[in-house]
Amino acid sequence: xxxxxxxxxxxxxxxxxxxxxxAVIGFFQIFILQQPIPNLGVLLVGTLLVxxxxxxxxxxxxxxxxPLGESMAWDFARKGSLNWxxxxxxxxxxxxxxxxxxxxxxxxxxxxxxxxxxMIEDNQxxxxxxxxxxxxxxxxSVGFAIVLGVLRIIxxxxxxxxxxxxxxxxxxxxxxxxxEIIGIAYDSGGVTTSTIxxxxxxxxxVGLASSIKGRNPMTDGFGLIAFASLxxxxxxxxxxxxx
Amino acid sequence: xxxxxTHFLQVLTGTLLDVLPIAGILFGFQFLVLRxxxxxxxxxxxxxxxxxxxxxxxxxxxxxxxxPLGKLMASQxxxxxxxxxxxxxxxxxxxxxxxxxxxxxxxxxxxxIAEPSLIAVTIKANQVSGGAISQWGxxxxxxxxxxxxxxxxxxxxxxxxxxxxxxxxGYVVVIVQTLxxxxTIIALAYDSGGVTTSTVxxxxxAALGLGLSSxxxGRNPLLDGFGLIAFASLxxxxxxxxxxxxxxxxSNKRNR
Numbered sequence: 060x061x062x063x064x065x066x067x068x069x070x071x072x073x074x075x076x077x078x079x080x081x082a083v084i085g086f087f088q089i090f091i092l093q094q095p096i097p098n099l100g101v102l103l104v105g106t107l108l109v110x111x112x113x114x115x116x117x118x119x120x121x122x123x124x125x126p127l128g129e130s131m132a133w134d135f136a137r138k139g140s141l142n143w144x145x146x147x148x149x150x151x152x153x154x155x156x157x158x159x160x161x162x163x164x165x166x167x168x169x170x171x172x173x174x175x176x177x178m179i180e181d182n183q184x185x186x187x188x189x190x191x192x193x194x195x196x197x198x199x200s201v202g203f204a205i206v207l208g209v210l211r212i213i214x215x216x217x218x219x220x221x222x223x224x225x226x227x228x229x230x231x232x233x234x235x236x237x238x239e240i241i242g243i244a245y246d247s248g249g250v251t252t253s254t255i256x257x258x259x260x261x262x263x264x265v266g267l268a269s270s271i272k273g274r275n276p277m278t279d280g281f282g283l284i285a286f287a288s289l290x291x292x293x294x295x296x297x298x299x300x301x302x
Numbered sequence: 303x304x305x306x307x308t309h310f311l312q313v314l315t316g317t318l319l320d321v322l323p324i325a326g327i328l329f330g331f332q333f334l335v336l337r338x339x340x341x342x343x344x345x346x347x348x349x350x351x352x353x354x355x356x357x358x359x360x361x362x363x364x365x366x367x368x369x370p371l372g373k374l375m376a377s378q379x380x381x382x383x384x385x386x387x388x389x390x391x392x393x394x395x396x397x398x399x400x401x402x403x404x405x406x407x408x409x410x411x412x413x414x415i416a417e418p419s420l421i422a423v424t425i426k427a428n429q430v431s432g433g434a435i436s437q438w439g440x441x442x443x444x445x446x447x448x449x450x451x452x453x454x455x456x457x458x459x460x461x462x463x464x465x466x467x468x469x470x471x472g473y474v475v476v477i478v479q480t481l482x483x484x485x486t487i488i489a490l491a492y493d494s495g496g497v498t499t500s501t502v503x504x505x506x507x508a509a510l511g512l513g514l515s516s517x518x519x520g521r522n523p524l525l526d527g528f529g530l531i532a533f534a535s536l537x538x539x540x541x542x543x544x545x546x547x548x549x550x551x552x553s554n555k556r557n558r
Contacts, residue, residue: 076415076416076421077416079408079411079412079415079416080368080372080409080412080413080415080416080502081368082412083405083408083409083411083412084368084371084372084375086408087375087379087401087405087408088371088375091379091401091405092375092378092379096371097371101366101367102367102371103367104363104366104367105362105363105364105365105366105367105368106363106367106368107363108359108360108362108363108366108367109359109360109363109364109367109368109416110363111356111359111363112355112356112357112358112359112360112361112362112363113356113360113416113418114356115352115353115355115356115359116352116353116356116357116360116418117356117418117421117422117425118349118352118356119348119349119350119351119352119353119354119355119356120349120353120422120425121349121425122345122346122348122349122352123345123346123347123348123349123350123352123353124349124350124353124422125422125425125426126341126342126345126346126349127328127340127346130340130341131328131331131332131336134332134336134338135336138335138336143331143335147327147331147335150327150331151324151327154323154324154326154327155323155324155327157323158319158320158323159320160316160320161500161504172525218488218489218492219480219488222480222492223477223480226473226476226477229469229473230470230473233466233470239525241465241466242465242525242526242527242528242529242532243528245465245466245469245528245529245531245532246528246529246530246531246532248496248532248535249496249498249499249504249531249532249534249535250499250500250504250531251496252419252496252497252499252500253320253419253500253501254357254418254419254422254500254501255320255321255324255353255357256324257419257422257423257496257497257500258419258422258423258426259324259328261422261423261426261493262426265426265430275486276430277430277431277486277489277490278485278486278488278489279489280430280489281427281489281490281492281493282489282492282493283493284423284492284493284496284497285489285492285493285495285496287496288495288496288535
């Protein structure tokens, strides 16, 4: 009974989270485009699925992803082996990014641009190899970002120095990189962090910062995702310069 | 019905392929390196299944209902007929696009509110700060940042100005804000830039960028269609720091 009430409450939360989207789409469809809403039935079913899915996801997050990320952080801290922790950080960043559907799509787009711009040969084979190269570049850069972020938490470096150096890196690379790649590079920073990675990485950071003496989970625990969205920009522009 | 089932299975396999490497890494390290049993294995397993099923239903519902309509809308709102552009016009005035900016801002705001990874980060931030950071305050601050970002990003596509000047100006503002913002919020603010753009926001925003850059004379979708996501991940950093500065200023005023 308690569980049921809990679930009903979380369904209501998800419904409220979704209301703005439905309102925006409804408003523009009816008042600006002045068209009826097509397939109202399908729309309702779809919205219901989204609400149900969102509340299941949030419940699962609290049951599995958060505790798992945090307990692994504590276990790594207790084990005391920095090398294994850094290897884990790299694997988590690389492994969650390399198969990311949004990244695969953006890499294919980028290959098309490169082919029309004459940077690579205009055939399927060279486009594929360009797209794969880009995808692995981004995945390596995210792995590197999580490693750097974990090192920062352990050493207690202030986050802003690293981020500002990252910004300088982006500015420098922008000046050097071919113009065609800049838009893709800037966007690739945003698409790398998927819905499953974010809670895990956040829990890992907060867990590490709470398990190490002298670290504050608020100032030191966050920031991993910021690195993961900054390094791909630099690495992708580097890829553009090298090719 | 059959189409629906095939689509559902597609989404399911797609999500599984997305989750399997992560599960492999987690459990590989847990059992081979840490060599510790998982605490509450039953709960964790149920939780993981809920995450998987939840994501599948979420994506399936978005694909079924909101994405087709939202994408159609993005292309209709940017169509030459609605904007009153005749094909022989070379350049257009940027202020003809009032509805586009309003749509850009509202779609940015509303998709951010529904973004699952942002919800995850705000839950954690609320826990870690002992309730000092409110979940809704943070989510609305991020959503306002995305709304402003996407609107300015649309203006950039319409006006055809170079992306990097905007982003670099943004960096300067972020650096200046960092000097004045409360220490505790900085890392979280930087993080909120990366989490806003995932499952819900990216497809709709990409459709908007594509619609704008293919309909406006003189723009090339391959070159100008990109960049909106970069705006959507930069502006929340500013809005979250501004939100923290504002709350600090208000509590200082109250204490005096």
